Amino acid sequence: MQAYDETFDVVVVGFGFAGGATAIAAADRGARVLLLEKMPEPGGISICSAGGVRTTSSAKDALVYLRATNAGTAPDDLLRVLAEGMRTVGGFIEQLAAASGAKVSHVQADANYPFEGFRSFGFATIADVPGFDPRRDFPHVRGLRGGARLFKVVLDNVATRAIEVRLSCRALELVRGPAGDVEGLVVEKGGSPRRIRASGGVVLACGGFEAARDMQIQYWQEKPVLPSAYLGNTGDGIRMAQAVGADLWHMWHYHGSYGLRHVDPRYPYGIRPTRFRDWTPGAALDPEGEIPAFFTAAQDMRMPWIVVDQTGRRYMNEYPPYVTDTGHRPMIHFDPGTQTYPRIPSYLVTDGPAFERHALGFPTYNDPGVDFEWSPDNRRELELGIIKRADSLEALAALIGAEVARLRETIERWNRLCQQSRDEDHGRESWSMAVLSGPPFYAAEVWPTVANTQGGPIHDSRQRVLNAHGTPIGGLFAAGEIGSVFGHLYLSGGNLAECFIGGRIAGAEAAARARTAPPCAE
């Protein structure tokens, strides 16, 4: 048996919200914790997020809702723990915020779908962190202010507990002891491997596989799917867990939508189209702005575009109840006749008044290697060719490669639906509809995009990773978006709730296990 180079009570892999919450919880129970991050900067996707943590005023009602949206894809005890956790997670965020002198905002905000219990929900967010400026303090990040603020709070809490953090340190594989339990792991920093014992266990908090093209090809029919914000999540934790026998779930499911694509492949991220708060010039929803406006399909938000396939046909509700949950799903259509995916890419079609009014795209990333701001008047994106202008319907058809007659029919039909304020074709909410008044028209390719994946190793209500027989793998825990409970419909704010609720449980469990672990010679 090979010796270990060093020993910790708990080793946490990945420093986003889940890893931070896990490390804090384990340290608060007296554990000596090592927090690993493979990238030079911590934050993962978490730092780009809106920072909305789902809360509830009634665990009972929240459970009813979660059951309906999970459609049998996660067991009741797990959903109950999440629902109960949502009842108290706001208090935990308050405790964390105190370390930074930050202000927490708690608001009621309905869940995304009108299932029973949907009114029982809310959000906890960090409203303000004194002296903190996201652009100055995290210059490599473009995202929503709430996520950056919450990450600053987590960073402060990790620092005040003197948790050891190693950046640019990648977990490579898990090490098992003679009884098959996970005993430690091999990491790599600066090209040298190192064996670390984790007497209480290893907690995988290293995100999903939104930047792992090979896994997407295997698990998803539609392709390519552009990551929305981060390239560091390449499924490493999923592979490590599989190698020690973990079962997987929810691999098909991701928090996604349709998004614009940069013409320069060095900018690999899908770009969110910006929703419009109302029809007044300058009144676009501030995309970096506050919860719950970012998530809620508020009735004053228009979406002045339609999405058409490569034949010029409109085929979807462009503004479903939660566009960043299901916006990509109608694109998954394979035509066996032509052996193509005629909706990938699709085309967002809008008109002059919309183009003139607001910035149409909102880039998000945690990546020091790119630098892209969407211009306020869309001119730069027009010059770059991300958006294209068509001075006639014929030119628009040529841009898309569609037949003029088909496109004319689509646009005339859409405008009739707008005039009657009812989308008989795809059920889009009338308040979001706006007539296309072109020419000129503007068109941009849209592709499926993934904010974060939900699939990964199955865990139980104690965050213990399970094998294919449903038995916990000793010493192995998971938290955060690696193996999320969401396996059917997503709940906005649900992933961060999982990061903090599941992270706290995993940290406490691993710390407790460390207290009973036998001594081991290094």
Ligand SMILES: Cc1cc2nc3c(=O)[nH]c(=O)nc-3n(C[C@H](O)[C@H](O)[C@H](O)COP(=O)(O)OP(=O)(O)OC[C@H]3O[C@@H](n4cnc5c(N)ncnc54)[C@H](O)[C@@H]3O)c2cc1C
């Ligand atoms: C624009 C945007 C807005 C969002 N807003 C919200 C929101 O308001 N509320 C909500 O609930 N959800 C939101 N989400 C989703 C949410 O941000 C994520 O689900 C959540 O942050 C994931 O947290 P995590 O800690 O599990 O993963 P991450 O934050 O991605 O952290 C995982 C970390 O593990 C590291 N890692 C990976 N492999 C290894 C390895 N081998 N060794 C060491 N480290 C490794 C990664 O580099 C990364 O830093 C949003 C997503 C996007 C893109």
